[in-house]
Amino acid sequence: MTAVLVAHAGKSGGTREIAEVIAAELREAGLTAELLDAAEVDDVEAYGAVIVGSALYRRRWRPEAVRLLAEHEEALRNRPVWLFHSGPCGPLAAGKRISLPAGVALLAARIDAERTATFGGRLTPATAKGLFWKIMAAGPWAGDFRDWALIRSWARDVGHRVRIRVTL
Template identity: 70%
Template sequence: MGRMTAVLVAYAGRHGGTRQIAEVIAAELGAAGLTVDVRDAADVAGVEHYGAVVVGSALYYHRWRPEAVRLLERNARALAERPVWLFHSGPCGPGAATHQVSLPAKVALLAARIDAERTVTFGGRLDPATVHGLIPKLLASGRRAGDFRDWDRIKAWARDVGRRVRTRVAL
């Protein structure tokens, strides 16, 4: 299997929750026999060496992290030439695991430009210990605190991505 069939899983987040999702996705892709690199979006110089790309961002106030947006902007042409999947994590509280959040407008335009697959929303993690500011602290103190990441759903999505990478990328 050549280098071009490697998959990049890039993530952007402040507190490690999105990184953990990226690592679980990478583990599933690896189990499907794909070569995977997991990188912080800020550290991605280019995507030319990858046959497929997954980009994920934590959602803060319905915005993507700037380093994830920059990755999409800087690599738009190369991303348009390969299959791309996007995910974001963020919703917390009751119903978080099934709550679908639409892409922020700027990211939606980029996603359309690179012809990315439909974005999936995963529940997030809200740890009161890592939250700063009055409003976030109030949110974190109530029913929205906790870990709302649905690992079974994340793994199933990753397995689906793996199957589609294998059929769409010349092995």
């Protein structure tokens, strides 16, 4: 059975919740999915495929997700890799595609990662950390803009592609 690493990086738990749903969908597809915080990943050799997700803060990926890609670049070149980020909030979040930050885009190109998926984020007064985010969470950017149907569909597609690309 193919093992898939689903690594996530964020501050308030919204990206972790997306990663949990992705891992559950992969398990439904008959794959073994291990969910880890990106900061806890020591090795990727045991996995036939890797998914890395990061929250976007001011169009930047979390450092622990970038570190995972950089430290394991050589090993990631030898397996299929999918990336996702979450973060667009507000009235225009639905369907908004955000490019990877330049440094992450370079790493993604070097490991030949699949096209990055953008998922809406979650920003609420209860989960906002820091004065800037608390102010943002009091305005029109507040709410949960994650499209669970889209996330599940993307995860099912990734699961299908893992089964095709990786020898079971």
